[in-house]
Amino acid sequence: MDDAEPTDRGQVDPRNRLNDLTGREWIYALRSVIATRYPTSGVEGYAHALRRGHPSPKPPQLMAELIRFFTKRGDRVLDPFAGVGGTLLACAIEGRQGVGIELSAEYGAIYREVCQRLELEPQTVVVGDARRLGDPSFIDQQLFDLILTDPPYAQMLAKPRTGERKKRGQGEATPFTADPADLGNLGYWEFLGELRGILASATGLLKPRGYLVLFTKDLQPTPEHHNMLHADIVAELRSLPNLTFRGYRIWHDMSQNLYPFGYPFAFVSNQVHQFILVFRKEA
Ligand SMILES: C[S@@+](CC[C@H](N)C(=O)[O-])C[C@H]1O[C@@H](n2cnc3c(N)ncnc32)[C@H](O)[C@@H]1O
Structure with missing residues (x-):
């Protein structure tokens, strides 16, 4: 971890119905950028060698940080795109009850194996x-009490890579599954519509004043569209009844490789960050 957490906890305000944090911890949890490089080996790696059977597992510590802000101990957390269980492992670590939905039985099996290896309580x-x-x-x-999820980023992983990464032998597409029901195999606009439908049902299962927290990443712009997926998801979800957009945090994943995209001709962004979009159900 690169961001240092406060060591002296301070006081928990008795009016705090959202989480179990003290004022000092609350301030730390509001910073808009989380800049971290999580270990991939040893105890802090959380069996990363098994979890990387999935193309994009989330670090359980990152999910745990969000869970600590958006829930209290014992609360219920839903992840409709559970993968190999970044959210669910964080639930076990933080004493929350997790329920995950995952299309692939293979990823579900990896998650159970990780729990066994780490001696963590398997969630549903x-x-x-x-x-x-x-x-x-x-x-x-x-x-x-919380929906915390990391859906596919439209077709980002299902398309073969071009340019610099192809030259380096990393041109292969790595879709999550070959299943047509996998949202990662849908085109941009179809993806947005299907994501909206799933999150409409998910927020139907969310308590009033509960949060929906969603990871996403932008695609490279094309002449046809800006491809700022985070902005399009916010626009899409604003139409859901009683759901308000409350802002976002950015995860700077400091373990991401940098590539000389565009060199020596043009600007192409090296995206080393993801958006953590935050919505609240108002009633
Ligand atoms: C970005 S990954 C989530 C990774 C997860 N955060 C982790 O730590 O492993 C998105 C997941 O959504 C799953 N998925 C795609 N379409 C789905 C659907 N229609 N129903 C349920 N899961 C789906 C994919 O199989 C993939 O594992």
Whole structure:
């Protein structure tokens, strides 16, 4: 970790209904940029060698930081795109109850193996299509305190890479699955519509004043569209009833490699950050 957390906890305000943080910890949790390089080996690696059976696992410590701000101990957290369980592992670490939906049985199995390896309590994982979230025979319709999720970034991983990365032998596409139900296999606009539908059902399962916290990343712009996926997701979700956009944080992933994209002709951004979009259900 590169950001140092406060050591002296300070006081917990008895009026705080959102989380178990003290004033000092609250301030630290508001900084707009989280700049971190999480270990990938040893105890702090959280069995990364197993989790990297998935193309983009999230560090459990990062998810834990968000869970500590948006919930209290014992609260219920939903992740409709659970992957190999970054959110669910953080729930076990932080004493929250996690429920994850994941399309791929293989990723669900890796998650269970990680829990065994780390001796962490496995959370509930439902293997299937998150479009079924509103169906009581698919998941228990008990309400959640937080939705914390990291959906595909439209087709970002399903397209072969070009340019500098192709030259370096990294041109292969790495889709999450070959399943047509995988949102990562959909074109940009279709992806946005399907994501909206899933998050509409998910927020139907969210308690009033509960938060929806969502990771995303922008695609490179094209002449046709700016491809700022974070902005398009905010625009899409603003139409959901009772959901308000509350702002975002940025995760600067300091472990990302840099490439000489565009050299020596033109500007092409090296995206080493992701957006953490924050919405609240108002009623
Ligand atoms: C960015 S990854 C999530 C990674 C996760 N945060 C982790 O730590 O492993 C997105 C996941 O969504 C899953 N997915 C895509 N479409 C889905 C759908 N319709 N229903 C449920 N899961 C889906 C993919 O299989 C993929 O594992």
